[in-house]
Structures are given as C-alpha cells and as structure tokens.
Amino acid sequence: MAAVASSEQRPGTQVPAPRRPAARRGGVPVWRWVILLIAAAYFLIPLYSALRFAGFRAFTQVTSYPSFGSAFLLSLRLALIATVLTLVLMVPTTVYVYLRLPRVARLMEAITIVPIVFPPIVLIIGLLKIAPGFLLGTPNLLGLEYVVLAMPFAFRCLDAGLRSFDVRTLVEASNSLGAGWPTTLWRVVIPNLRTAMLSATVLTVALVLGEYTMASLDNYQTFPVWIVNFEQNSGPVSVAASLLALFVTWLLLMLIVTVGSRSSRQRGGAQVTLFSVSTASTATMGEPE
Amino acid sequence: MTTNTAADAVASLGRAGSAGAPVGLHGLSRSFGAVRALDGLSLDIAPGEFVALLGPSGCGKTTALRIVAGLQTADSGTVTVDGKDVAPVPAARRDMGMVFQSYSLFPNMTALENVGFGLRMRKLNSASRTRKAAELLDMVGLSPQARQYPHQLSGGQQQRVALARALAIEPRVLLLDEPLSALDAKVRLQLREQIRTLQQRLGTTTLFVTHDQEEALSMADRVGVMRAGRLEQVAAPSELYSRPATVFVAEFVGTMNRIPGDYDGQDEVSVLGSVVPLAGDRPVGLTGAVDVLIRPEGLQVDAASGGNGIVTDLTFLGSLTRVTVLLSGDVQVKVDKPSPAAASLAPGTSVQVQVAGTEPVLVAVPGGSGQPRLS
Numbered sequence: 001m002a003a004v005a006s007s008e009q010r011p012g013t014q015v016p017a018p019r020r021p022a023a024r025r026g027g028v029p030v031w032r033w034v035i036l037l038i039a040a041a042y043f044l045i046p047l048y049s050a051l052r053f054a055g056f057r058a059f060t061q062v063t064s065y066p067s068f069g070s071a072f073l074l075s076l077r078l079a080l081i082a083t084v085l086t087l088v089l090m091v092p093t094t095v096y097v098y099l100r101l102p103r104v105a106r107l108m109e110a111i112t113i114v115p116i117v118f119p120p121i122v123l124i125i126g127l128l129k130i131a132p133g134f135l136l137g138t139p140n141l142l143g144l145e146y147v148v149l150a151m152p153f154a155f156r157c158l159d160a161g162l163r164s165f166d167v168r169t170l171v172e173a174s175n176s177l178g179a180g181w182p183t184t185l186w187r188v189v190i191p192n193l194r195t196a197m198l199s200a201t202v203l204t205v206a207l208v209l210g211e212y213t214m215a216s217l218d219n220y221q222t223f224p225v226w227i228v229n230f231e232q233n234s235g236p237v238s239v240a241a242s243l244l245a246l247f248v249t250w251l252l253l254m255l256i257v258t259v260g261s262r263s264s265r266q267r268g269g270a271q272v273t274l275f276s277v278s279t280a281s282t283a284t285m286g287e288p289e
Numbered sequence: 290m291t292t293n294t295a296a297d298a299v300a301s302l303g304r305a306g307s308a309g310a311p312v313g314l315h316g317l318s319r320s321f322g323a324v325r326a327l328d329g330l331s332l333d334i335a336p337g338e339f340v341a342l343l344g345p346s347g348c349g350k351t352t353a354l355r356i357v358a359g360l361q362t363a364d365s366g367t368v369t370v371d372g373k374d375v376a377p378v379p380a381a382r383r384d385m386g387m388v389f390q391s392y393s394l395f396p397n398m399t400a401l402e403n404v405g406f407g408l409r410m411r412k413l414n415s416a417s418r419t420r421k422a423a424e425l426l427d428m429v430g431l432s433p434q435a436r437q438y439p440h441q442l443s444g445g446q447q448q449r450v451a452l453a454r455a456l457a458i459e460p461r462v463l464l465l466d467e468p469l470s471a472l473d474a475k476v477r478l479q480l481r482e483q484i485r486t487l488q489q490r491l492g493t494t495t496l497f498v499t500h501d502q503e504e505a506l507s508m509a510d511r512v513g514v515m516r517a518g519r520l521e522q523v524a525a526p527s528e529l530y531s532r533p534a535t536v537f538v539a540e541f542v543g544t545m546n547r548i549p550g551d552y553d554g555q556d557e558v559s560v561l562g563s564v565v566p567l568a569g570d571r572p573v574g575l576t577g578a579v580d581v582l583i584r585p586e587g588l589q590v591d592a593a594s595g596g597n598g599i600v601t602d603l604t605f606l607g608s609l610t611r612v613t614v615l616l617s618g619d620v621q622v623k624v625d626k627p628s629p630a631a632a633s634l635a636p637g638t639s640v641q642v643q644v645a646g647t648e649p650v651l652v653a654v655p656g657g658s659g660q661p662r663l664s
C-alpha cells in the first residue's frame with residue numbers, strides 16, 4: 001500500500017477570506033459618486049474640448065502627413081529597444097543581487113533613483129560627451145538613454161515581483177533537481193516574474209512614448225517632438241495629433257496588460273493593472289477550480 | 290485498483306535501481322560570523338537507512354543537511370557519497386532529492402510538470418517524462434490533481450508533490466528539511482507514515498531534519514540528537530529513549546524527572562529511599578547531592594498516609610494516567626500509573642513515591658537544566 005490517498009484538510013479553507021469593506025458590499029455610497037464625477041470631469045472635459053476644437057477633419061489630416069508615420073514608428077522602435085534592453089539588463093541583475101548580494105540591494109535601490117534625481121539635460125550633456133562615435137546620431141543612442149530613464153521603474157517592479165514569492169527556495173529546489181543557473185533563471189525565475197516584467201514593460205513603454213526633453217535635445221523626430229513642432233503650423237491638427245498619441249498609447253498599454261494578465265491568471269499568478277501588481281496566490285490558495 | 294497501480298509504480302521504480310548509497314559526514318564544521326553552527330559533526334548513514342537529525346532550533350541540523358545537498362559549504366570536513374568526496378560536485382549534479390520546509394513547488398507549473406522537472410533536466414523525452422511523473426504522482430495518491438497548479442493544492446498535497454518530485458529523479462540520497470512542520474497535525478501524521486512507507490519500499494538513503502522528537506522517533510531507523518553543532522548521541526529510537534547517553538538527550542527526548550539524590554562517587558546512587566545503579570561511566574568530580582534522572586514509568590506511586598508527597602494533578606492518557614506529585618522539598622515529579630489504579634488518587638491525596646525496579650539512571654548537577662553530564 002504505497003498510495004495512501006487521504007482526505008486531508010485543506011489549510012486554505014481555514015484561512016479567513018480577506019474581508020471587504022462593508023460599504024462595497026452594500027452598494028457605493030453617494031460621496032463616492034461625487035468624487036468619481038469630479039475626477040471624471042477633470043479628465044474628460046479637456047479631452048472633450050480638445051476633440052471639439054480639433055474636429056474630425058484634423059484627424060484625417062494628421063495621418064496624411066508623411067512625417068507623422070516616421071515619427072510614430074521611431075517612437076515605437078525606441079520603446080522596443082528600451083524595453084528589451086531594460087529587461088535583459090535588469091532581470092538577471094536584480095535576481096542576482098536579491099539572491100547573492102542582499103546587502104547590495106539597498107545600494108542598488110539608491111543607484112536606480114539617480115536618473116530621476118538628475119535633470120534630463122544633465123544626463124544628455126554628459127552622455128553626448130562620452131558616447132562613442134558609432135552611436136552618435138543614431139536612434140540607438142536615444143534608446144540607451146531611455147534604458148537609463150526606465151531603470152528606476154523597472155527596478156521597483158522587479159523588486160516587488162521578487163518579494164512576492166520565495167525565490168530562494170525555488171532556486172534551491174531547481175538546483176537540487178539538476179538545473180543549472182541559466183535553466184533555473186529561464187524556467188523557474190522568469191515565469192514567476194512575468195507580472196513584474198509586464199509592469200516594467202508597461203511603464204517603460206509609457207515613458208518612451210511620452211518623453212520629450214531628451215529626444216528634442218538630441219534632435220530626434222520622435223512622436224512627442226513631432227507634435228510640438230507641428231503645433232506651430234496648425235492648431236487643430238496638432239491637438240488631433242496629441243489626442244491620437246493619447247489613445248494609441250492607452251490602447252497599447254491596455255493590450256500589453258490584457259495579454260499579460262490573461263496568461264498569468266491562467267496559472268494563478270498575480271494580477272496586473274497599469275500601476276500595481278497584486279499577488280492573488282494567498283487569497284485563492286487551496287480552493288480548487 | 291489505485292493501490293495496485295501504485296504498488297506497481299513503486300515496484301518499477303525499485304527495479305529502475307534507485308537503491309540508496311552510503312553517506313558519510315566527517316568532521317563537518319561551519320561558522321556564520323561568531324556563531325559556530327557546526328562543530329565537527331560526524332555521522333555515517335548506511336545504504337537505505339533513514340536517519341533523523343533531531344535538535345532544538347539553531348543546533349546546526351539544517352546547516353548539516355544543506356551542506357550535504359551542496360547548497361552550503363563547510364569550513365572544514367567532508368561529505369562522502371558511495372565513499373567519494375562530493376565537495377567538488379555542485380548541488381545540481383549531486384543526484385539528491387530534497388524536500389523543503391516551505392512550499393517549494395514551481396508556481397508556474399502543474400503538479401505533473403513539477404514532478405517531471407528533474408526528469409526534463411536529465412533529458413528524458415516528453416513521453417517517458419510524463420509517464421514517469423504520472424507514476425510518481427500516483428504513488429503519493431495525487432493522480433487526480435496532476436493538472437492542477439500549486440495554488441490549487443492544499444499544503445499537504447503540495448508537500449506530497451514535492452516528495453514525488455524529489456523521488457522522481459531516483460536520487461541516491463533523499464534530504465528532508467522539516468517537510469512537515471508547515472502542516473497541521475492531522476495531515477502531518479498521515480504524511481509521516483506515507484514518507485516512511487515510500488522510503489522503505491524504495492530503499493533510498495534518507496537524511497531527515499526535524500525539531501519534533503515524535504516525528505524523529507516514529508520515522509527514523511536511527512536518530513541523531515544534536516546540540517550546539519555536535520551530535521550528542523546517535524541511536525535507534527528505543528535506545529535513545531531507554532538508554533540516553535547524556536543528560537541533554539535524556540531530557541530532550543521524552544519526559545524526564547529530576548529527583549534529588551545522593552551519589553557515592555562509585556557506581557550507585559540513593560534516591561527516594563532506594564539504591565540504584567548508575568548508567569554509563571562515572572561522572573568525574575560529582576559526588577554527594579545530585580539530580581537523578583528517572584522517567585515517569587520508572588517511578589511508582591501509591592496512596593499512603595504520611596507519605597513523601599501529595600498528588601497535585603492527574604492527566605488521563607488512555608490506559609495510563611500521569612500523576613503529578615509534589616514531593617517534600619518542593620520537587621515536582623510525574624509518575625505513570627495504570628488508569629484504573631490511578632482513579633483513587635484524587636488531587637490532595639497523600640502518596641508514597643518510590644523507584645520502581647533497578648534500571649540504571651543518569652545523574653546531573655543539581656538544579657542545572659540540560660547540562661552535559663560531567664564525565
């Protein structure tokens with residue numbers, strides 16, 4: 001009798017479900033609606049006014065400019081470069097620091113703050129002085145600058161992700177089962193960091209699609225730069241372009257979040273919203289589907 | 290029919306040759322800063338043997354296990370498997386299955402994929418990997434949960450999957466790091482039996498670390514009691530209980546009374562009006578007033594007016610009742626007595642406590658607690 005099929009108790013059932021605020025259960029109180037309406041007015045009225053001001057024709061006009069397409073594609077390309085480089089650089093580094101050099105973690109946190117603390121103009125001038133010749137004047141240089149800018153956000157996402165599960169034990173378990181470091185990182189750590197990496201991606205993409213200072217100082221026609229340049233030519237068209245930028249960025253981020261969350265939710269992973277990662281594992285533990 | 294297939298699975302695994310290897314720990318030492326976690330630990334484990342390391346937290350037992358696993362290094366000393374020093378072998382190549390205290394299943398994989406992970410690392414193809422992983426899940430009675438993710442399993446189920454995962458690679462050594470301590474009592478008991486049964490069938494050399502003496506005594510072939518980085522005694526559970534080598538072991542394992550006595554400096558001690566032989570070697574430099582260590586079943590209690598003690602409490606244990614008696618001199622002792630006979634001893638009854646039989650006893654420095662025996 002090797003198989004002892006047992007009817008054991010599920011510890012999960014003993015954990016009391018997180019209690020929700022009573023107000024949410026019994027309907028939303030009036031004051032919440034008031035706040036919601038004020039917030040909605042704050043965001044929607046300018047949008048509506050802008051739409052009215054631009055008019056429908058401005059939108060078709062925007063897309064007909066050839067420089068619109070190239071500026072937009074440049075921004076997308078920069079977003080891709082920055083995201084890929086950020087993840088490739090930050091994921092192994094953060095994991096390594098977390099597992100092997102926990103004392104360095106605080107230092108790393110301090111270092112990753114630096115890009116926020118220094119004004120972009122300082123970074124740019126410094127960078128242009130030291131950048132190697134083959135990078136100067138190529139979009140890759142700007143991509144690298146964005147990696148630096150995205151670092152604080154990426155680090156914080158990954159740091160939160162690593163805290164949400166027992167990396168150390170999982171890595172040791174993986175090692176003891178015969179997996180070396182690269183395999184462990186690829187098959188065990190990264191799949192469980194998906195949501196954190198997704199958050200990092202969302203923030204990086206949002207950052208790149210909205211960044212103006214660096215791009216304009218470096219003389220690149222990215223999408224935000226194009227919008228500003230255009231403003232001088234035609235008011236309505238420039239406003240239409242801004243609105244377009246807003247919607248496209250929003251759609252792109254929603255796409256990333258939806259795709260990422262769906263595959264993550266299937267595995268009981270964390271939920272991702274635009275600005276937060278919440279681990280669902282404790283709430284659902286022990287409840288079979 | 291589940292039982293049959295499970296038995297077959299075990300049989301086929303046995304044939305596949307996961308027979309245990311002899312493991313040796315020789316003079317292992319390890320310090321963390323000023324703390325000496327291991328202080329020259331030596332232990333030989335026979336092929337297929339189940340050895341438990343038992344000790345209070347911080348005694349170095351987990352450090353010893355992690356050094357065997359290759360997850361930590363020793364400052365000095367060696368670990369041998371099959372007679373070969375494994376120091377140069379990284380953890381990933383040691384062929385040791387490990388079950389951790391905290392839940393260690395990969396959250397991104399189903400139970401089946403978790404069990405198959407080690408096989409995948411051993412380059413087994415997908416079909417035979419799935420077949421073997423399914424066999425092992427069957428063995429721990431979790432076939433119906435094969436497609437579930439860890440968050441859908443209970444704690445006990447997760448540890449059973451972890452056990453199957455550790456056994457799937459047909460390890461030469463199985464290492465269990467307090468695998469039951471996160472579970473509730475009932476599940477713990479079931480899993481305890483299951484681990485023991487599987488281990489005996491597969492014959493995998495097993496090192497088990499725990500702070501729970503009941504666990505160690507009920508599962509292991511031999512138990513090593515650890516204290517401050519050293520082994521105090523390694524012995525079969527029954528021997529550990531009945532013939533503890535040191536005062537620490539005597540008091541750590543089971544219930545032990547300390548009763549004031551008088552030691553003649555030779556081979557006998559007088560206690561509670563009896564003269565009993567001394568166990569083991571003569572303690573050096575200890576004569577006169579001592580504490581004599583006697584288990585509850587080594588004492589006898591009877592109602593007697595003007596006796597040497599008063600009953601203060603009764604604990605019903607089934608066929609036996611544990612009688613707590615306050616002796617003159619403010620010494621409290623516990624005595625086991627058959628329940629029917631103990632029924633008449635209400636609290637407050639005057640009783641006479643005596644030594645039952647002439648089992649050899651250990652003596653300790655009076656008043657000390659957990660002091661090593663002076664020998």
